[in-house]
Amino acid sequence: xxxxxxxxxxxxxxxxxxxxxxxxxxxxxxxxxxxxxxxxxxxxxxxxxxxxxxxxxxxxxxxxxxxxxxxxxxxxxxxxxxxxxxxxxxxxxxxxxxxxxxxxxxxxxxxxxxxxxxxxxxxxxxxxxxxxxxxxxxxxxxxxxxxxxxxxxxxxxxxxxxxxxxxxxxxxxxxxxxxxxxxxxxxxxxxxxxxxxxxxxxxxxxxxxxxxxxxxxxxxxxxxxxxxxxxxxxxxxxxxxxxxxxxxxxxxxxxxxxxxxxxxxxxxxxxxxxxxxxxxxxxxxxxxxxxxxxxxxxxxxxxxxxxxxxxxxxxxxxxxxxxxxxxxxxxxxxxxxxxxxxxxxxxxxxxxxxxxxxxxxxxxxxxxxxxxxxxxxxxxxxxxxxxxxxxxxxxxxxxxxxxxxxxxxxxxxxxxxxxxxxxxxxxxxxxxxxxxxxxxxxxxxxxxxxxxxxxxxxxxxxxxxxxxxxxxxxxxxxxxxxxxxxxxxxxxxxxxxxxxxxxxxxxxxxxxxxxxxxxxxxxxxxxxxxxxxxxxxxx
Amino acid sequence: xxxxxxxxxxxxxxxxxxxxxxxxxxxxxxxxxxxxxxxxxxxxxxxxxxxxxxxxxxxxxxxxxxxxxxxxxxxxxxxxxxxxxxxxxxxxxxxxxxxxxxxxxxxxxxxxxxxxxxxxxxxxxxxxxxxxxxxxxxxxxxxxxxxxxxxxxxxxxxxxxxxxxxxxxxxxxxxxxxxxxxxxxxxxxxxxxxxxxxxxxxxxxxxxxxxxxxxxxxxxxxxxxxxxxxxxxxxxxxxxxxxxxxxxxxxxxxxxxxxxxxxxxxxxxxxxxxxxxxxxxxxxxxxxxxxxxxxxxxxxxxxxxxxxxxxxxxxxxxxxxxxxxxxxxxxxxxxxxxxxxxxxxx
Numbered sequence: 087x088x089x090x091x092x093x094x095x096x097x098x099x100x101x102x103x104x105x106x107x108x109x110x111x112x113x114x115x116x117x118x119x120x121x122x123x124x125x126x127x128x129x130x131x132x133x134x135x136x137x138x139x140x141x142x143x144x145x146x147x148x149x150x151x152x153x154x155x156x157x158x159x160x161x162x163x164x165x166x167x168x169x170x171x172x173x174x175x176x177x178x179x180x181x182x183x184x185x186x187x188x189x190x191x192x193x194x195x196x197x198x199x200x201x202x203x204x205x206x207x208x209x210x211x212x213x214x215x216x217x218x219x220x221x222x223x224x225x226x227x228x229x230x231x232x233x234x235x236x237x238x239x240x241x242x243x244x245x246x247x248x249x250x251x252x253x254x255x256x257x258x259x260x261x262x263x264x265x266x267x268x269x270x271x272x273x274x275x276x277x278x279x280x281x282x283x284x285x286x287x288x289x290x291x292x293x294x295x296x297x298x299x300x301x302x303x304x305x306x307x308x309x310x311x312x313x314x315x316x317x318x319x320x321x322x323x324x325x326x327x328x329x330x331x332x333x334x335x336x337x338x339x340x341x342x343x344x345x346x347x348x349x350x351x352x353x354x355x356x357x358x359x360x361x362x363x364x365x366x367x368x369x370x371x372x373x374x375x376x377x378x379x380x381x382x383x384x385x386x387x388x389x390x391x392x393x394x395x396x397x398x399x400x401x402x403x404x405x406x407x408x409x410x411x412x413x414x415x416x417x418x419x420x421x422x423x424x425x426x427x428x429x430x431x432x433x434x435x436x437x438x439x440x441x442x443x444x445x446x447x448x449x450x451x452x453x454x455x456x457x458x459x460x461x462x463x464x465x466x467x468x469x470x471x472x473x474x475x476x477x478x479x480x481x482x483x484x485x486x487x488x489x490x491x492x493x494x495x496x497x498x499x500x501x502x503x504x505x506x507x508x509x510x511x512x513x514x515x516x517x518x519x520x521x522x523x524x525x526x527x528x529x530x531x532x533x534x535x536x537x538x539x540x541x542x543x544x545x546x547x548x549x550x551x552x553x554x555x556x557x558x559x560x561x562x563x564x565x566x567x568x569x570x571x572x573x574x575x576x577x578x579x580x581x582x583x584x585x586x587x588x589x590x591x592x593x594x595x596x597x598x599x600x601x602x603x604x605x606x607x608x609x610x611x612x613x614x615x616x617x618x619x620x621x622x623x624x625x
Numbered sequence: 626x627x628x629x630x631x632x633x634x635x636x637x638x639x640x641x642x643x644x645x646x647x648x649x650x651x652x653x654x655x656x657x658x659x660x661x662x663x664x665x666x667x668x669x670x671x672x673x674x675x676x677x678x679x680x681x682x683x684x685x686x687x688x689x690x691x692x693x694x695x696x697x698x699x700x701x702x703x704x705x706x707x708x709x710x711x712x713x714x715x716x717x718x719x720x721x722x723x724x725x726x727x728x729x730x731x732x733x734x735x736x737x738x739x740x741x742x743x744x745x746x747x748x749x750x751x752x753x754x755x756x757x758x759x760x761x762x763x764x765x766x767x768x769x770x771x772x773x774x775x776x777x778x779x780x781x782x783x784x785x786x787x788x789x790x791x792x793x794x795x796x797x798x799x800x801x802x803x804x805x806x807x808x809x810x811x812x813x814x815x816x817x818x819x820x821x822x823x824x825x826x827x828x829x830x831x832x833x834x835x836x837x838x839x840x841x842x843x844x845x846x847x848x849x850x851x852x853x854x855x856x857x858x859x860x861x862x863x864x865x866x867x868x869x870x871x872x873x874x875x876x877x878x879x880x881x882x883x884x885x886x887x888x889x890x891x892x893x894x895x896x897x898x899x900x901x902x903x904x905x906x907x908x909x910x911x912x913x914x915x916x917x918x919x920x921x922x923x924x925x926x927x928x929x930x931x932x933x934x935x936x937x938x939x940x941x942x943x944x945x946x947x948x949x950x951x952x953x954x955x956x957x958x959x960x961x962x963x964x965x966x967x968x969x970x971x
Contacts, residue, residue, distance in 0.1 A: 118698070193836055197849075200841050205851050293794065293833040298971050312690040313793050314960055315697065315718060396869065413867045413920075473691075480695055484702050491656065491684050491704045572658060572695055572704050575683035581661070587836045588662055589923060590861045591868025593847045 092535075093451055097460075100445040104505075107498055108467050111478030118481055119321025130318040134326060140306070144326060147302040150217065151286035154224035158281045159274065161225060161380065162232025164373040169233060170241035172370055173358050180374065181237075182611035184230045184381055185555065189563030189607045190388075191580050192223075192290030193587055194600045197391065198384035199223060199295065219295040224288065226380055228281045231556075235277030236270060238552045239514050241358060243269055272342060272517065276510040279338045283468040283506075286331065303327045307471045324474045331469030339462040385604060392597035403594035407602075414595070420582065420602055427562050427578040427606075434497035434504060434561035435554050441501065442508025442553060443546075449509065450516045464509050467502040475502065476570025491572055499568045500561040507560070508553030515549040555614045559607060579603045654680045655901045658696065658705035658893070660689050664921040665914075673908045679901045689715050689796060697722045701895060706902040709750060709890040709909060714799055716889060717956025720746055725891035726899060731907045735928045739949060740887050747889035750909050753924035754859040754947045755800035755886060757787075757879035760845025763853035772854065775808050775882035779823035788830040788842035788852045793963050795834050796886070801856040802966055803955065804884035807948040818969050825970045845876040859883060860923040863940035867920070874940055883944035888924070 120127055134140050169181050187195070203213040203222065213219040243266070251261045289304045296305070303323055311320035361367045395402045406414040408421075449461040467475070479499070483489040489498075532540065564580040577585075579599060586596035663685060670681045684705055686692035693715045696708055700722065711719050719725060730748045733741065740749040759771045769786075772778050778787050790798030809817040830852060832838050839857055842850035846865040862874030869875075890909050892902040908914055915926035919937050926933075 115698075193834070196837055196841060200849070204841075294837060296833075297831065298791070298967060309793055312688065312694050313963070315694050317694075317698075412870065477695065477698055480699050480704065484699075488704075490699070491682075569687055570691060570695075572684045572686045572692075575659075575663070575685045581685075584661065585664065587840065589868075590839060590857070590864040591847050591866075593840050593849075 093448065096444050097448045097452075100441045100448070100505075103441050104464070104467070104502075107483075108470075108475070108502055111475060111482040112470060113478075114482040115317075115474055115478035116321045116324065119317035119324075122318055127318040130322040134319065134322040140323070140326075143301055143303060143306050144330070146300060147286060147304075147327075148330065150220060150224075150300075150302070151282055151288070154221050154228070154285040154288075155278055155282040157221060158225045158228045158285075159232055159278050161376060162229050162277075163236060163274070164369070165229065165233040165377055166236035166240055168370050168373045170237045171358060172361050172366070174361065174370060178612060178615045179608075180377065181233070182608045182615060183385065184233050184377060185559055185611045186385055186604045186607050187226050187381060188228075188230050188556070189559045189603060190600060191563065191583055192294045194388060194583060194596070195223060195226070195291070195384065196294035197597070198387045199226075201387040201391075202384055214295075215297050215300075217300055220288075220291060220300060222380070223291045223295055224281075224285045226384060227291065228284055229377075229381060231280050231284075232274075232277045234552050234556075235280070235511055236273045238511060238549055239273035239518075240266075240270060242515070242518075242548075272514045275338060275341055276514055279335070279465060280468065280506060280510055282334060283331065283465060286334070287327070287469055287471060289472065303330075304471050304473075308473045311473050311477065320474070324471050327471055328466070328469070331466065335462045335465055335469070338465075339458055342461075343458060388597055388604070389601055392594060392601045395594060403598040406595050407598055420579075420599060423577050423579045423582040423599075424602070424606065426576045427580075430493075430496050430500065430576075430578065431558050431561040433494070434500035435557045437497055438501040438504035438508050438557040439550065439554050442505045442557075443512065443550060445505065446509045446512040446516055446546075449513050461509070461513065465506045468506050473570045475499070476568075479571050491574065493574050493576070495571055496568055496573055497561065499571060500564075501557070504553075504557035504560045507556035508550065511553040511556070512546050512549040516546055519545050551614050551617060555611060558610055562603070562607065562610075579606075653678055653901075654682065655707065655896075655898050655905060656682045656684055656705040657905065658684045658686060658692065658708045660692050660710040661685055661687055662922060663710060666917050666921060669914060669917050672913060673905065676908075677901070677904055679904065681905065693719055693724075696724055696893065700724065703893045703895045706893055706896040706898050707890060707905050708893055709888070711747065711889050711891070712796070713885075713887045713889075713950070713952045714796065714803070714955050714959070716742070716747065716952040719891070720952070721956065723894060726894050726896070726902075728892045728903045728906055730903075730910045732910045732912075732928055732930075735930045736910070737927075737929060740927050742889070742952075747891035748906050748910055749887050749927040750890050750915075751918050751922065751924040751927055752885055752887040754883040754944050755797045755804070755856065756859045756883040756944060756947075757801075758839075758843070758845065758855050758857040758861050759877045759879060760843065760848070760853040760875075761877055762875075763844040767853070771877060772879055773881065774879075775805060775820070778854070779820055779827060781827060783827060783854070785828040786852055787824065787827070787854045788832060788838045788850070789856045790835055790838050791831050791833050792966060797835050797856050797858070799959075799963075800884035800886055801882070802962065803950055804882045804948045806962060807884075807950055808882055818965060821966060821969045829970065831970060854879075858923065859944060860937070860941050862942075863936050864923050866940050867936055878942055878944070880942075880945050883947040885947040885949050886924075887927070 120130065165184065169177065199219060200214070202209065203211065203219060205212050205214070213222070248261050248265055251265045256264070287304045288302050289308065292300065292302050292305050303326065307320045307323045307327065310316045310323060361370050392403055393399050393401070445460070445464055449457045451457065452460065479495060480490055483495070489495050562579065564578060579602065583596050583599045583603070586592045586599060663683070670683070674680050686695055689710055689712055692708070693711055696703065696719070708724070725746045727744055727746050728748065729745045733745065733748065736749050740752060742749070757772070761771065764771055769782055772783060777783060789801055792799040792802040805820055806817045809815055809820050811817065830842055832842060835857065838855050839848055839861070842848070842852050843855035844850055844853050846861070847869065848855070859878050862876045862878065865871060865876060866874050890906050892899060892906060896902050910928050912928065912931050915928040915931035918924060918926045919934050925937070
């Protein structure tokens with residue numbers, strides 16, 4: 087057991103960080119909004135609760151998030167299984183590609199979805215204006231959370247457990263239901279909670295694919311805060327949203343508590359193998375076909391658009407970006423945009439990796455001593471409206487250092503979204519690290535610090551790599567509060583895409599820029615795969 | 626140790642970040658707050674620095690509405706000295722909240738009277754017209770004439786042809802709503818609500834942003850959609866020529882029902898550098914900056930001594946009588962109009 091004092095010391099850093107950069111700005115903006123003249127605008131709450139439009143928005147927000155999450159889990163689990171258990175040609179590349187949707191700006195995704203599910207759909211149905219468009223887009227965005235979050239755990243489950251059950255005569259389905267599924271439950275719950283929070287606070291997808299009937303609390307908060315400057319109503323809605331998120335997180339916390347940790351883990355390299363039977367090939371084939379349809383088709387559409395020029399298929403849109411001539415000399419170079427994007431992504435990964443890892447350590451070591459409550463609270467930033475956090479930064483972070491327009495605020499904002507990913511991907515693995523392994527190290531005379539470093543860390547490194555990859559993706563795709571902070575005029579890739587999509591005639595260049603973003607993400611994901619591969623001898 | 630060095634690196638990054646942002650170095654540096662569509666050529670702001678010794682930091686916000694809300698929230702301790710990009714649809718909100726210190730720009734005499742605001746709380750920098758754009762090819766194929774007036778669009782012959790932006794999420798969308806309100810009025814036999822009810826019955830398509838309307842739903846120009854009429858800008862056909870390297874515009878505008886958007890710059894109250902801020906506003910209205918505006922932001926310079934690029938002279942049509950609406954009127958009615966609009970089309 088780690089001593090109480092060192093635990094408190096470790097806890098101090100993430101608690102201070104999240105208090106200063108999340109709780110304090112959030113509280114400040116809510117107080118500013120709800121006490122406009124120093125007294126509580128109680129009527130705003132009454133307005134919100136009694137307004138039938140708000141009630142229907144709240145209801146839609148909840149049910150679309152539940153359905154989106156269920157669909158994503160349902161389709162993600164076969165994906166996690168196939169990537170965790172089987173080796174097949176193109177496995178690394180395909181798994182890397184599943185992460186790509188996560189970084190794409192919603193405007194670009196809107197284009198792809200219109201092509202696949204719009205009036206000219208090759209599938210023959212027009213889903214515009216229906217809730218299906220939103221649900222499918224949510225699955226498209228979030229599938230990789232399940233595939234990776236569950237997969238990283240699945241590939242480390244000792245197959246001998248399942249083999250033993252099979253030997254004892256259990257059917258495959260029974261083994262899955264009674265052995266595998268209970269082992270996976272913490273990871274599935276963790277990843278599903280992330281998907282739920284993302285879809286519950288969905289903003290861009292709703293703006294691009296929703297309509298007046300299909301809108302979320304997040305969009306309404308933004309509309310009230312910016313189009314109407316009704317900060318009282320926006321704050322009341324933000325509190326309503328926080329209540330919903332907290333309720334769901336409490337349920338999630340209870341569900342997690344019933345799950346026991348401490349199962350035997352194995353390095354992933356030993357588990358994955360080639361599909362051996364026709365049945366296994368069929369499972370792999372069917373899953374990959376599903377991924378192809380949902381993930382790869384829209385990506386292919388974007389690549390197609392980027393190559394489609396007035397003279398047929400060609401690279402002129404890329405040429406206009408890289409060697410601009412004529413009208414295009416006015417645009418920023420993609421090289422600079424890439425450099426800027428990476429310049430924000432690397433500190434974001436660093437911050438969320440450190441804070442996330444420290445947080446995960448507290449969660450795991452502090453079980454029964456508030457660690458689980460801390461675990462739940464760590465997810466709150468993900469369920470808080472981005473415009474609220476962005477405005478909160480503005481009203482709160484001017485003292486003692488004026489950080490409001492600092493370049494550093496951008497990776498910090500990214501880290502608020504990314505930390506839960508690091509925690510979620512590392513906690514199940516850390517929980518599962520057998521306590522007796524660490525205790526054995528302590529008995530053999532290692533200091534707690536050394537035990538942490540030499541026993542826990544190598545095992546957790548793989549999970550941390552997955553969390554960091556998401557942190558990178560979150561940062562490079564510019565999610566969350568960063569749209570609502572005033573930021574230095576540094577052109578990143580998403581901003582370049584936005585500018586290109588902001589005027590007539592530069593659609594192809596916007597698509598080319600989006601493809602560059604896709605390529606960077608895929609390369610980063612492949613790089614992580616390679617690092618993870620080389621570390622398999624760690625245990 | 627690896628972990629220790631990571632922490633050290635973070636602390637270092639944090640220190641560098643904090644030291645960059647804490648104290649501006651005297652009055653020789655000022656900050657310009659603007660919206661996400663802001664674009665200038667390389668070297669334009671540097672030229673201001675060369676002339677005055679004042680460096681400019683550009684802070685980018687989201688859309689104009691978000692930017693104004695942010696400025697109001699930080700009024701007592703502003704993040705910037707100058708704001709550029711507040712338009713006539715949001716101006717009254719800025720004025721009601723006393724965001725600006727009045728400043729009479731050096732070149733204000735070159736700004737047409739219609740653009741100038743009483744008492745010069747803000748300075749007009751650019752303007753542009755939001756107009757319906759049409760796709761002549763698609764219209765001809767369907768055997769219908771281009772609409773001549775807004776009222777035409779309510780005719781069943783135009784069913785399924787129009788795509789507009791939601792006025793509560795999009796600035797051209799709001800401009801088009803305001804144009805319809807000015808055109809049809811609030812009272813009488815056929816008020817604006819009736820027009821919109823007819824549009825809604827005529828298979829109107831509403832999307833949240835300009836890019837979805839233009840690229841996703843519009844059939845003309847670089848659009849990929851099915852609808853031949855879209856709410857866009859008077860400069861859009863010229864932009865198609867410019868970026869598509871074409872000989873003639875592939876799209877047209879409808880002369881009726883255009884709305885004039887004006888963007889202003891103002892010195893933010895609470896600035897510690899009022900004089901330098903005023904100099905920057907002067908520079909934004911100077912010919913150097915004004916002549917850089919058209920090809921970067923596809924709007925017209927407010928200073929009428931600024932010469933226009935050939936592209937604008939050759940291909941940008943000037944609407945005969947664009948709707949000009951008093952910012953105070955917009956401010957007083959905006960919330961009610963948006964709510965009524967939503968209840969008509971929902």
